[in-house]
Amino acid sequence: MREMISMVVVLTVLSAFSGGLLATVRSNTQDRIENQVLKFEKAPAIKAILSDVSNDPLQDRFKLTTDGIENTFFVGKQDGKAASVAFETKGKGFEGAIGLMVGIDLETDTVIGVRVTTHSETPGVGSRAKDDPSFASQFEGQSLENGFSVKSDGGAIDAMSGATITSKGVCLAATKAQELYTKLKPEINNQITNLAN
Template sequence: MMTEMFSAVRRSTLGIGVFAIVTAGVIAVTQLATKERIAANIAEAEAKALYQIVPPSVDDQLHEHRLPFHAPELELDNAAHAWQAIVDGQVSTVIMPVVAPDGYSGGIRLLVGINRDETVAGVRVLAHKETPGLGDKIEPSKSDWLNGFVGKTMSGPGDDSWAVKKDGGQFDQFTGATITPRAVVNATGRAIQYFRAHKARLLTPVTEQTGQPEGASQ
């Protein structure tokens, strides 16, 4: 009787162990597939957003003009890359990834294009978790709010006009939602400041550059 009970326990334990191994394997495969799918979705969104900021008629090779850089000032934890729109051998616009960490529901991943004259070429949102019907108006399909950045620039870090109207600035906020547009305005302002601080390198065509990514040794 006792022997049969021990055998049953062993079989049960073995079954549980096999089930745990199979389950762990399924979870690992699912996580890997999900991670790859997310990365593919982000890459697709990036490619689409690039040419919304700088149309192919300006530089149809924009996606290939990738410039490595390191920019913790833009809330980028890891090395990243910017894109250069090159016209007649000269960089006309630089598009940089930026994260607005202070969105209502978490970080907002952006692309911010800055022209060589320091005006904004365009802003696009790559990913966010903002509230549907309120904060999601940062999506071009929901509103044209992002177009308000085009052609604008800031006079410096102390430019009080570079803010939403509720804070005394020039940019509209959304009805019932101020945190989201404020986060995007602030992140775009940081992009302009970064561009100014590293302008010489950012405006040197990537094909002519050597050395480390900007800020790599800082």
């Protein structure tokens, strides 16, 4: 009996201590990790989409929370005035989530460009969504009035041959971006005004 108690006590105390230690390390590294993810995973996509801006969109960013999900918005400026916004959404691909960075022109409400950020699609097949610019470029200049879907679903996007599920995943992410943008537009404009001051 005594052995039993000591086993339970030792394991419990050890686990609790370990949990506390990890929470401390995590809370101390969280900001740095976020910056690193921005720098290595999102920055290339943002720079590619918001290419002709005069500011650093990575600096001019704000967060909005909807339905419990936090989204970071990156603002691109031209001549000191906010002209475009980029943010990331997720779609379901063949092997898991596909992260899609979507850039939107604030004036015309059209897509400036999209880039896949993170994915675990099959190399050489689904991974073309990220590596082959001709697929992503189809989204450029599209209006945000409707969602996006591949041609076989009645949409305007040509699916990549052999990677229909990946293509649909990207369309789903783009559609989510459209919904999010439409829903949050007043708040996004508010935040941008705050940012300018």
